[in-house]
Amino acid sequence: MAKSRPTTQASKSSPATCFRKWMLRAALFGILCVTCGWLDTIKEQWYVFDPPFLHELAQEAVVAFPNNPEGMIQHILTNLTTTYPQPSNTISLNTNSTEWVFNNAGGAMGAMYIIHASITEYLIIFGTPLGTEGHTGLHTADDYFHILVGEQWAFRPGALEMERYKPGDVHFLPRGTAKQYKMHEGCFAMEYARGWIPLMMPFGLADTFTSTLDVPTLYHTVRITAREMIKNILIGKI
Ligand SMILES: *[C@@H]1O[C@H](CO)[C@@H](O)[C@H](O)[C@H]1NC(C)=O
Numbered sequence: 367m368a369k370s371r372p373t374t375q376a377s378k379s380s381p382a383t384c385f386r387k388w389m390l391r392a393a394l395f396g397i398l399c400v401t402c403g404w405l406d407t408i409k410e411q412w413y414v415f416d417p418p419f420l421h422e423l424a425q426e427a428v429v430a431f432p433n434n435p436e437g438m439i440q441h442i443l444t445n446l447t448t449t450y451p452q453p454s455n456t457i458s459l460n461t462n463s464t465e466w467v468f469n470n471a472g473g474a475m476g477a478m479y480i481i482h483a484s485i486t487e488y489l490i491i492f493g494t495p496l497g498t499e500g501h502t503g504l505h506t507a508d509d510y511f512h513i514l515v516g517e518q519w520a521f522r523p524g525a526l527e528m529e530r531y532k533p534g535d536v537h538f539l540p541r542g543t544a545k546q547y548k549m550h551e552g553c554f555a556m557e558y559a560r561g562w563i564p565l566m567m568p569f570g571l572a573d574t575f576t577s578t579l580d581v582p583t584l585y586h587t588v589r590i591t592a593r594e595m596i597k598n599i600l601i602g603k604i
């Protein structure tokens with residue numbers, strides 16, 4: 367014998383209640399949109415790094431240590447820790463240059479060392495001596511990709527010839543744009559992104575869930591990123 371179903375009287379709401387519920391949801395959604403729009407207009411106040419400064423620094427490193435990524439990284443760190451002595455109340459940097467993790471994103475694979483990560487900026491060294499190729503991702507941040515060693519090639523639909531970036535060049539990818547890119551025969555770059563960094567993370571981690579299933583890498587990526595973001599939040603660097 368089938369038991370009689372419990373009455374669902376309580377969950378049945380009148381059209382008026384239903385209407386109110388949806389109006390409330392729409393209002394909350396509206397408030398959320400306005401808040402996000404407002405936050406987006408004020409994010410610049412938290413930026414510490416200056417793109418022309420970083421470009422100059424990358425070019426200096428390329429000239430001082432041609433074809434020597436290790437030398438360039440040390441040069442960059444020495445400059446940054448002189449410019450922003452650590453511990454600093456302006457910006458927190460990760461000076462442990464042995465802290466590399468794999469990064470799989472958009473089909474490309476390389477390794478990265480996170481020099482700085484906060485809510486509105488990150489600065490990393492990214493690359494691979496093997497070469498890789500993939501989708502840049504469609505991001506909520508402006509991205510400045512400073513080539514240190516090797517070449518990066520890029521292309522967007524409609525272009526019939528590739529863009530070519532060499533050591534000392536910066537490949538600027540404004541937010542909301544995507545390209546196919548290739549680090550043809552191995553390349554290392556200093557990547558600076560400014561904008562809403564946490565929104566970039568799903569792209570940065572998705573390949574781990576759909577492809578590599580590399581849990582230790584996921585663990586270290588999240589651990590290092592969270593640690594750096596918290597260190598910055600604690601000194602008021604958003
Ligand atoms: C750091 O690099 C910038 C850009 O190249 C340069 O202007 C500045 O003098 C450097 N600072 C130090 C302390 O080396």
Ligand SMILES: *[C@@H]1O[C@H](CO)[C@@H](O)[C@H](O)[C@H]1NC(C)=O
Pocket residue numbers: 462464465466
């Ligand atoms: C630097 O990072 C490496 C690799 O994660 C770690 O083994 C080492 O303990 C770190 N060194 C310092 C001083 O934190």
